[in-house]
Amino acid sequence: MKSSQIQIIQECVQQSKISVKDLLSRQVISRCTLKNDVEEINTVLQAKLKLDERKIYVSDQDRNICYKYLKKHNIKILPYYDAENRQQLLFLHMALSELDLNLQELADQLLVSKNTALTDVKRLREALTTQGILINYSRKIGYTIEGPEFSIRNEIVNSLRGLLRKSFSRYLLLETGYTSNSEIVLLKNRLLKIQSQVKMTFTEESLEELPILLSTLIKRAQQQRIKWHFPFEKYDIVNTSEYPTYRNVFRGMPNLNENDKLYMILQILSSTFLQINDELYGSGEVESAINEFVYFLENGCLMHFKDPATLKEKLALHLKPAIFRSLLSVNIRNPLTRVIMEEYSALYMKISEGISMIEKKISCHFSNEEKAFIAMIVISSMKEIVQDQSFKPFTALVLCRSGMSISKLLQENLKELFPNIAFAGTYAVDEISHAEVLPDFIFTTIPIDTEITTFVIPSVLDKQAKQKIQQQVEIAINQDIKKKTKELYGLLDDLFPDGNKANAVKRIEQFYQKDTGNTDEECNPFELKIEQFSMIEADSWQEVFQFAFGKLLERGSVNQRYVGRTLQLFEEDYPFMMIAKDCFLPHAKPENDVFKPDYQLVLVKNKVKFAGERELKMMIALAPSKQNEHVEWLLKINDALLQEKNIRQIEEISTIEAFYDLLKSSFELINE
Template identity: 25%
Template sequence: MGEREEQILNELIKDTSITSSKLADKYDLSRRQLGYTFQKINNWLTESQLPEIERTRKGQFIIDQSILTATVTSKVSPISNREVILSEVDRVKFLLIMILGGKEPLSLAHFTSQLSISKNTVLNDMKQAQNHLNAYQLEIQYSRKDGYQIEGDEFQARKVMIWLANDIILHSDEKEKLHEALQLEGSLLEQFHRRLERVENKLHIEFTDEKLMTMPTIFSLILRRIRKGFQIQPLSIRYDELSNTKEYQATEEILYDKSLPVPEKLFITLNLLTGSVHRNQLLIEDSIPDLVPAIDKMVRLFEKNACIIFQDREQLIDKLLQHLTPAYYRIKYKLTDAIVFESTYNEEFEQIRHLIKRALEPISEVMESKIPENEITYIVMLVSGWMHMQGESMTEKVKAIVVCPQGVSVSRLMFHQLKELFPEFVFLDSLSVREFLTYGLEYDVVFSPIALETEKNLFISKTMLRPEDKQRLRKQVMLEVYDYIPNEINVDDILKTVGQYADVNDEKQLRKELYAYIHRDENATITRQLSTSMELDLHEFIIPKHITLRESVPSFEDAIRLCAEPLLKSGHIEQHYVEAAIRHSQEDSYIAIGPHVAIPHAAPEDGVRQVGMSLLRIKNGVTYGEEGHQIKLMIMIAAVDKQQHIHALMQLMKVASSETILPKLVQANSKQYIHQLIEAYVRGS
């Protein structure tokens, strides 16, 4: 075999899952060249009395176990004694880490000798290396005295160096070549390895296997940069946050004989924190006190969204805690780009990722940052694995989407109503029609107030569902999806039967309790735990001082300004929020949620300081929209996020469709009476 054939076969033996397209890209081969290469490899295998390697139509390889066994046990050796030539990508990595962690000043001659390439190839690789450094605002410079150097912020330079060391050591067979190129002393590396293991036992922390493999090299490179005069700036890392951690103690134990300034100790501590696992959960709770309840809340939200209940929840939370503790420091100090995912995932994995993202808000609040995609992938892996372990699968669940053209608030309300009506479905998203046309996830059912072109089950649903609408829609959907109609138990029939044999002191309360029992949800306790801490009722938002009474108003725009005044005075909103709400009402007529009720609003970023609502009663009404709605109740909504006001908004939807309370609110003559009516309706419904 020739050199190219040896490289390709060696690559296949290292990674049997690699595809022909990836091999062609890595070694810059055409389809014909790759085919010719495999013809030569198979000829060599036949001569060695081994089966040939086969290729599938999808470009994957079928390699007989006897080939792997023969090469591992050295019965045959496809690799000659001559040095394997690095690909361009690997050369760029070596070039960068040699500049960052080299022992002496480097010239072109060093690179040509170490990497076995020409000067022109080195110069071309330098351009590729600079392209990689641009994202870190680092620049390759050359001088006769110092050779090639990388200039810029030292924190960024260290990030690149550590990423390269991790990548080369963990993802290739070039560890020895790396140590040779950097002239690292084997005795020093072994010393650091022994110290890491000793510290684990002494301080009751556990480093990941990957950290134990890479940290001795990284320690050596950091110390080398410090000796060369490259040091971390003092204000880059907060002392008070890291100095009381077990990892800071570990740094001092491992480097006890090295005289290091405090910022350097903190930097090394940070890198230990991103790869350590505490054996004692109390230590984690002390260092990041809000993380455990945030994980618990995230898991509950995911359970609710995915219609599942995790077995052994505490163990799952502990697993997530072990990952998210080092992730906290990776995210806080922008070290997450050290983790790279190259794999593609199946549809179920992407659906779980989608639902995880919707449940991540509690974690983001603790992290004080958006969670990066690569960290989310780790979380999805853990949750997905836990689901499969207990026999749960997204593919077996009915997945639904809601497509509504009637503005954000109405769309969300419709989404929440349907989610309550069909607790056995996984509701993926609420979409506009344009979003629906390009939606990427797999789904089974579509709910929409309008006809849509789709091959999936489409159910036309009103945006506001009355009790009889809900009953009719549920029967229709269950018959279509599951081929049966669920038995409905009539509460009134039960009350009549009970009344024949017993005295009922509070029929209204009994009706409510019976209905709640018949339509109970196994997740109800979870739902209540979430709602009690997060959700306010409608009457808690619309308090008397937020209510305005008028017989008439000149225009709909004037009505919005009047309605907004209480929220402006109380500091819930800024003036430009009112202007944005007026513009929005002119563009979107769907803020009318009934013939006499409108909910003007704008986006949170348009000037909302605090979540709130205000009500304007217009006894004679004001005309709005092309349909000529006579609006008599206007409720301005100021939302800071997508959640806090939804519970109250759903109660408002019921008020808007009620034939009993709505006329009373319009005719009411005092703010206190309106508030009492709303509170009584909410508590009684």
């Protein structure tokens, strides 16, 4: 094959989506040549690479085909390693290699010069000092490491997890010789087998990652053959009835002592699961912490959850293994940590405040990756949409390899975008065949080979990604006569027997309004609107309260029962409803008495005294949303009202317009 085709094959091993623009700039070839190269690769390798204007999409099967081709022809799977991967590989070489490692050998293995290899060694030595691990050098045997075995094995796990963030990592680790494909397959089959015995179900990601971790740890244990121990006294795992079943995973593997096996079993228990057995986790303390956490979210943050019990189950499913990860000092891989922290910054900060309560309760410390996963569970439960019973002409599945938390959040975002699609659930790739429906669409974060209309999307949808996928779905429907027919026929089918022409005409009008974009855009009930700002003089806080909630009653947003319940709660708990200096937020849960989300901001010209020394300068009457649309808005309000300059300006404001402009400009700064 030509050099340009070899480079494409190497790129296919490294990633699932290759940027055409980047590839063309690196190879200095035309789009026509690239198209011909991809076609040639597909023909020779019997692969199914997909090329469009922007990307080359690579399935797991195609990646494996590309790797086998490179292996057969003795070609490196990639021409260079980045600095982070070099450091991870460097540590693995020192911890696992049976060779004497001098600088030249390390340079050859890392695909760099001796000078770069020496710099990498110095950086790694500095990074390991905090863990008590030392890098030694002698002319006779080269570079070696020494230190507490517990710390060394933790670092092996963390280095492997770091490498496993890359799509080519499995092939890279096979190249090192520290693990073998046969051992990975054997361990995976044993893990699959014990699931029913211990009543625990691994995620697809865990089943891909765990065998590699265990295989590498087995190699370290068999090389060292030393007595060692590690601090783990919180949970009595060894005396549980399931322990022998887990221990059986390592049967027939020589030179493993009991501590070796216990450590690896704890790695299994710290994985992510779809279902867990509580006996191994000691659930009382965790469940108590979860109850306090959810109470904080509901009452301290005004978050509304359709199903709090299910939320608690999901939190337990994540937190119980997370405790072991914390105690073992190993990191979980969360590819969306930064995205969650940035896209949902205000929510993330508030949720993190609640997570600190959990940490204190169960004596653990969670990494940002763990916190982001917990935030994703909370946010997806906040956003959870009950699919209405109106006709939905299309069905869809969501595929995501990144774990349940990510796929659930993704599905909820898609439900918001496509109210005319019934989402039948989230699946791993190998679970599609077990789906109970044949979908019209598949939304997936990884390329797959299927005849079903498929959209490859990012795991978290920002504004641009949402607009793009909406356009793609609309085009897919409009360009497919069968889908257009299905949509229209479904809308009219139940009307034909009755001969209800008026309703039929109405539905057709609605259909074509949607098609031509004439439907009214849904507006955000928590946008800042000047008509929802007021300024009054009052003699008592009750007068302010009645004025503020009177506006909500006038707009039909709430009924009198909600106002009465809120008044009672405010009288009892007003100190907990103060969100800024002299600013109060009376509220109650929406239940059945809030007809639509709403608010009214009332600034009192003269401060009103109540309950002794307390003063009231501002009141926000709130009709909360069952879909939690108010939460981020309130966090922004809170942020704006806590700024010193705003506090001073509010004291001097004399018009509604100035009040509105102040908050509007503060919101704009927060959004930047």
